[in-house]
Amino acid sequence: MSTKARGAFDVTSFEPKVLDEGPGAALGRVRITKTFQGGLAGISTVNMLSVADIEGSPAAYVAVERFTGELDGLKGSFVLQHSAPGSHGEQLTIRVVPGTGSDDLTGIVGAFEIIQSDDGSHSYVLEYTLA
Structure with missing residues (x-):
């Protein structure tokens, strides 16, 4: 049986870097840090590769x-894997990478959803199970 954790997070740093500005697209790398409140309480570091x-x-x-x-x-x-295949209606998928849980979170699996409000704030729902 799965459990849902809910709450909000704040982006505390956003460090973009352009890697390649070729014809038709720009490739970039971004390092992001976040602070979580609610069911998740802590910090995260995101390493992202992007296409504009x-x-x-x-x-x-x-x-x-x-x-x-x-x-x-x-x-x-634990580690989350994000995959956003495009900006033309495709679905963002974020999941817990199996085998990455440590300490009390060993064995965690699940799916993560980001909700962005009109005011720019972010909340989340993490549906998870612990083996």
Whole structure:
């Protein structure tokens, strides 16, 4: 049976770097840090590779994110894998990478959803199970 953790997070740093500005697209790398409140309480570091289309709009990204802190009172860490195949209606998928849980979070699997409000704030839902 799965459990849902909910809360909010703040982006505390955003460090972009352009890697390649070739014809039709720009490739970049971004390092992001976040602070979580709610069911998840802690910090994360995101390492993202991105593609912007010729107009400069985000077209796709992949990322890995290491969360460290507490999940519903259980201490440890785990890694999330992000996959956003495009900006033309494709679905963003974020999942817990199996085998990356540590300490009390060993054996965690699940799916993560980011909700962005009109005011720019972010909340999340993490549906998970612990083996």
